[in-house]
Amino acid sequence: MKGLPLQVKSCLDKALDSALLAVETYNKPAVKFKSGGYIVLMCIAWTSLLHGIFLRKKIKPIYKEKNGRYKKVNGEIQYWELKTCVAKYFVDSNNPIRKNLEFFIPLRNKIEHKFLPELDSNIFAECESLLLNFDKIVEAEFGHKYCLRESLSFALQLFPSSETLSMATKANKDYDSIVSFINQYRSSITTDVLNSGEYAFKAFLIQVANHKSKDALPIQFFSFDKMTDEEKKKVERIAALIKEKHIPVANDDKIKPGTVVEMVQRALGNKSIVKGKKRVDKFNMDTHTRCWKKYKIRPETGSSHPERTNTKYCVYDSMNKNYGYTQAWVDFLIEQMNKDEEYNSLFE
Structure with a gap:
């Protein structure tokens, strides 16, 4: 050179x-x-x-x-x-x-x-x-x-x-x-x-x-x-x-609530807390429910307008009558649940 x-x-x-x-x-x-x-x-x-x-x-x-x-x-x-x-x-x-x-x-x-x-x-x-x-x-x-x-x-x-x-x-x-x-x-x-x-x-x-x-x-x-x-x-x-025929799959990029819980709990280091007389995962299905209610990303169960979601984090599936969550929601939860004051506020 x-x-x-x-x-x-x-x-x-x-x-x-x-x-x-x-x-x-x-x-x-x-x-x-x-x-x-x-x-x-x-x-x-x-x-x-x-x-x-x-x-x-x-x-x-x-x-x-x-x-x-x-x-x-x-x-x-x-x-x-x-x-x-x-x-x-x-x-x-x-x-x-x-x-x-x-x-x-x-x-x-x-x-x-x-x-x-x-x-x-x-x-x-x-x-x-x-x-x-x-x-x-x-x-x-x-x-x-x-x-x-x-x-x-x-x-x-x-x-x-x-x-x-x-x-x-x-x-x-x-x-x-x-x-x-x-x-x-x-x-x-x-x-x-x-x-x-x-x-x-x-x-x-x-x-x-x-x-x-x-x-x-x-x-x-x-x-x-x-x-x-x-x-x-x-x-x-x-x-x-x-060209291979592309078969569309509905909501292929959405995450089920159970998987959201697993991903967040794993990101938090699989920590556990004592609740009552037993030890449970720090982030579980109950915690997840409290989160979507606190941050208002979807309507309450039984709402007459289930489609009114924050689409950045959650999308309603009208055919299966359930909700799918995004990776952005998982990332948001990981960030927020790492803050003790934010986590504790869910139970106030």
Whole structure:
């Protein structure tokens, strides 16, 4: 990397190595939770890349104290973390690449200490774009010769069956809360961003007859964005023919009250209290009932207007005559029930 300042070169070296390690981790057959290590390493890669870009532009990506001195933590200078780097580099808050990165920053924190192999298939498209976008920015800022694409290959992957994924999902209680976050994030971004290849890369392969030329590539990639209108129509027609029929499921992202109780109680450390002459869970079904009454998120049982809920936290199911709760409600309860005065107020 001749010609680059030493500090910039060091950041770029680290970024490229981290990205290659991320790909190697993901593509190892023995690794079950592929996206876990991949996301952590790609976040390191992106942070180093953006640091290198800022340094090359004579911008020091370091936090400062009010007196202008560089901020230190445990004696070490505190550099901008990825969230700050992304906000400063991508000025447009609706940029698909920025939205892709902002998806992974909180997700990394949520899965860092969890084992969720069933999550891999759900976020594969975003993971692929995370890598392709990385290479795109490397090329834009440092030139084609530093790109990773020459070091990468088309990986053949063994994919778990839908039955295996279903069984794993049922066995892992952390999965529901993570998927709820994923669904909420996807629903919060615009349709244009959601459909962008820079936010989530999606493709399908069509087997063709063997090439007559022995020199022809076995697999060729054609970017949809660079196709003519006529070529796009043909691709969309083929995609429509092979597209799996989506079967809608009502209230798929809602949580039953019993599950809410389990999630909150677990988040509170499974603490118990003495009630009368027996010991009970700190957060139980009675506590939950007191909460939805106190915070007025749904009507009382038997109300003539059961649909009048705070939809941020609760939705009424008219067909089954019951209520479903959101991840936001679970998060709210965890926050409030960790406050002794708030918890005690339920019983006043």
